[in-house]
Amino acid sequence: MSRLLEAEDLHLSFRGVKALAGVSFTVSEGDLFAVIGPNGAGKTSLLNVLSGLYKPSRGKVVFLGEELVGQSPQDRVRKGLGRTFQNLELFRGMTVLDNVKLGAELAVGAYTDLLPHAPTEWRIRRWAEEVLDYLHLSPYRHAPAGALPYGLQKRVEVARALAGRPKLLLLDEPMAGLSLEEKQDLARFLLDARREWGVTLLLVEHDLKAVLELSTCVLVMSYGEVLYQGAPSGVREDPRVAEAYLGRSA
Numbered sequence: 244m245s246r247l248l249e250a251e252d253l254h255l256s257f258r259g260v261k262a263l264a265g266v267s268f269t270v271s272e273g274d275l276f277a278v279i280g281p282n283g284a285g286k287t288s289l290l291n292v293l294s295g296l297y298k299p300s301r302g303k304v305v306f307l308g309e310e311l312v313g314q315s316p317q318d319r320v321r322k323g324l325g326r327t328f329q330n331l332e333l334f335r336g337m338t339v340l341d342n343v344k345l346g347a348e349l350a351v352g353a354y355t356d357l358l359p360h361a362p363t364e365w366r367i368r369r370w371a372e373e374v375l376d377y378l379h380l381s382p383y384r385h386a387p388a389g390a391l392p393y394g395l396q397k398r399v400e401v402a403r404a405l406a407g408r409p410k411l412l413l414l415d416e417p418m419a420g421l422s423l424e425e426k427q428d429l430a431r432f433l434l435d436a437r438r439e440w441g442v443t444l445l446l447v448e449h450d451l452k453a454v455l456e457l458s459t460c461v462l463v464m465s466y467g468e469v470l471y472q473g474a475p476s477g478v479r480e481d482p483r484v485a486e487a488y489l490g491r492s493a
């Protein structure tokens with residue numbers, strides 16, 4: 244599998260607190276790459292560095308062979324690096340469809356097969372409708388996003404990000420606050436999107452059971468450092484992980 248993203252020796256500090264202390268790893272095309280670790284381990288800081296919200300004091304982020312440090316979050320999205328947030332970042336007063344159309348606008352060159360001769364606005368709408376349908380959100384498309392139950396809002400956020408046709412989608416705790424059934428639904432949608440649209444997924448997640456079941460590769464962080472990168476089957480056996488994250492008895 245070819246390399247999609249490489250993080251090389253990333254460092255980031257907040258007034259003396261080392262959020263990232265030399266983080267390196269590789270995400271390959273097709274991965275479902277999970278980042279786990281205790282509270283304060285640096286997971287969200289890492290996503291913020293990858294998506295361009297924070298600039299690392301040292302290190303490189305290489306995406307599809309191109310160095311990204313210094314490029315804006317918007318440029319990164321246009322290059323295929325999508326993102327969802329830990330706290331929902333939807334436009335609550337806008338309809339579900341309009342939220343997803345915002346995502347689709349970013350990728351208008353990427354779905355040339357849909358209505359190739361139609362005006363751009365039609366093609367954006369058509370693609371947004373397709374993504375909504377795919378995620379079983381069509382019945383809610385005219386509702387204000389902020390009026391939906393939390394689980395559906397999370398799904399709308401994923402739909403908006405997927406509408407941007409990312410090559411790599413960064414998801415910050417997509418399962419947090421969801422019921423078991425909602426988690427299972429979301430996991431299915433993500434796996435389907437990965438298969439159908441070739442989206443590689445990198446997710447920060449606290450639900451260890453979900454991580455170990457779904458992922459192809461796990462990165463375990465603690466105090467801004469990488470403790471483990473490898474197959475999910477090796478996570479529980481790794482002594483450093485057991486000590487730092489799972490508790491010695493795990």
Ligand SMILES: Nc1ncnc2c1ncn2[C@@H]1O[C@H](COP(=O)(O)OP(=O)(O)OP(=O)(O)O)[C@@H](O)[C@H]1O
Nearest residue numbers: 257260261262280281282283284285286287288289
């Ligand atoms: N904007 C900020 N200002 C100051 N300190 C910050 C900021 N963001 C993160 N930190 C600090 O950096 C460290 C890493 O935080 P980060 O939020 O990245 O961890 P995390 O693994 O995502 O934690 P959680 O699982 O609780 O979300 C913590 O010590 C945190 O207090």
